[in-house]
Amino acid sequence: MPGFDILVTGGTFPDGTTADIGITGDRITATGQLDGAEAGTVIDATGDLVSPPFVDPHFHMDATLSYGTPRINASGTLLEGIGLWGELKQVATTDEMVDRALTYCDWAVSMGLLAIRSHVDTCDDSLKGVEALLHVREVVRPYLDLQLVAFPQDGLLRDPTAQENTLRALDMGVDVVGGIPHFERTMADGAESVRILCKIAAERGLAVDMHCDETDDPNSRHIESLAYETQRLGLQGRVAGSHLTSMHSMDNYYVSKLIPLIAEAEISAIPNPLINIMLQGRHDTFPKRRGLTRVKEMQAAGIRVGWGQDCVRDPWYSLGTADMLDVAFMGLHVAQMSSPEEMRRCFDMVTVENATILGLTDYGLHEGAMASLVVLDAGDPIEAVRLRPDRLAVISKGKVVSQKQRNDSHLTLPNRPQSVCRRHFAGT
Numbered sequence: 458m459p460g461f462d463i464l465v466t467g468g469t470f471p472d473g474t475t476a477d478i479g480i481t482g483d484r485i486t487a488t489g490q491l492d493g494a495e496a497g498t499v500i501d502a503t504g505d506l507v508s509p510p511f512v513d514p515h516f517h518m519d520a521t522l523s524y525g526t527p528r529i530n531a532s533g534t535l536l537e538g539i540g541l542w543g544e545l546k547q548v549a550t551t552d553e554m555v556d557r558a559l560t561y562c563d564w565a566v567s568m569g570l571l572a573i574r575s576h577v578d579t580c581d582d583s584l585k586g587v588e589a590l591l592h593v594r595e596v597v598r599p600y601l602d603l604q605l606v607a608f609p610q611d612g613l614l615r616d617p618t619a620q621e622n623t624l625r626a627l628d629m630g631v632d633v634v635g636g637i638p639h640f641e642r643t644m645a646d647g648a649e650s651v652r653i654l655c656k657i658a659a660e661r662g663l664a665v666d667m668h669c670d671e672t673d674d675p676n677s678r679h680i681e682s683l684a685y686e687t688q689r690l691g692l693q694g695r696v697a698g699s700h701l702t703s704m705h706s707m708d709n710y711y712v713s714k715l716i717p718l719i720a721e722a723e724i725s726a727i728p729n730p731l732i733n734i735m736l737q738g739r740h741d742t743f744p745k746r747r748g749l750t751r752v753k754e755m756q757a758a759g760i761r762v763g764w765g766q767d768c769v770r771d772p773w774y775s776l777g778t779a780d781m782l783d784v785a786f787m788g789l790h791v792a793q794m795s796s797p798e799e800m801r802r803c804f805d806m807v808t809v810e811n812a813t814i815l816g817l818t819d820y821g822l823h824e825g826a827m828a829s830l831v832v833l834d835a836g837d838p839i840e841a842v843r844l845r846p847d848r849l850a851v852i853s854k855g856k857v858v859s860q861k862q863r864n865d866s867h868l869t870l871p872n873r874p875q876s877v878c879r880r881h882f883a884g885t
């Protein structure tokens with residue numbers, strides 16, 4: 458039996474199988490019953506869930522951890538958040554953005570979140586956010602995969618220098634083309650921005666990830682333009698539509714035409730349930746809309762859907778801990794994904810589905826995969842979503858990057874019959 462650098466023993470994989478994992482260098486080099494194997498580091502995962510790492514396909518790392526600067530979002534709307542971010546980016550410095558982003562990456566690693574796609578604002582002539590996150594991408598590369606999306610936050614056509622600056626950002630090395638058609642001045646300008654951005658992506662051989670129809674307006678139909686341009690330019694399989702919240706209010710007949718168009722274009726959908734349950738429906742009295750796109754309906758049509766985090770403590774969202782299980786938990790509720798199969802799928806949507814959206818090619822727990830995984834204090838994926846438990850160990854690219862002692866305080870959780878409270882009150 459060969460020696461390994463790291464041996465993870467006895468863990469339960471998300472599919473229910475139990476196996477040991479041997480790691481050599483940055484690769485998984487053996488799985489199965491590795492009795493008698495030796496290793497420099499042994500992690501006993503008996504009774505624990507061992508999963509490939511969490512992946513976030515939608516985040517804003519230039520804004521994260523800035524909550525309250527220079528003020529809070531009083532209305533709680535997307536539009537006030539955009540205005541507030543506009544104030545913040547006037548005064549934020551590159552160093553401060555780097556510092557906040559690196560702190561967030563530490564949070565992410567401790568949660569087993571090891572790959573993130575972050576949008577970065579390109580509506581700023583200095584492009585300090587782009588400069589900051591390109592630097593962060595290199596700093597974290599040994600332990601976290603950071604993919605950057607050029608995002609003209611103030612509108613590609615609405616902002617006078619957005620197009621030029623977005624091209625500059627891509628020239629500097631930003632990975633993916635983004636956009637925000639629903640923030641342009643007119644529906645026509647929104648459609649034109651989609652056309653221009655998809656053409657840029659086609660010419661440069663890049664992927665597209667566009668904020669699309671993040672509104673309660675049922676007439677916001679830029680996902681239709683995105684599907685059309687994707688199909689027209691041959692971009693199938695490398696385009697994502699983020700948010701798509703207007704679909705919750707669209708006419709059912711129109712949606713019966715739209716969903717097949719999205720499927721035909723092989724567009725992935727990235728709803729962000731924590732943020733949109735908070736932001737959407739703010740103009741409603743009652744009934745009040747849930748702010749989530751048609752997740753189960755798209756999945757039934759074969760469209761890949763992954764849950765995104767979007768924001769943590771920034772102008773749009775005051776909470777968050779970089780825990781993709783919080784995202785899955787909220788998504789499960791708002792989408793009413795309550796069957797056992799649907800709950801398991803919510804776990805897949807923050808792991809394997811998101812990894813596919815990001816194009817991670819060596820992701821998984823099989824031999825030859827990148828040696829990145831997380832050990833959770835849970836028995837299976839459903840329990841993981843229910844408890845959002847401690848990450849007992851996180852391994853990234855063959856290195857143990859985070860460990861936590863098993864915490865007996867979980868005895869107070871309702872699934873554990875021998876609760877501390879019951880013992881405490883037994884004699885009274």
Ligand code: FE2
Pocket residue numbers: 515516517576668699767
């Ligand atoms: Fe976003």
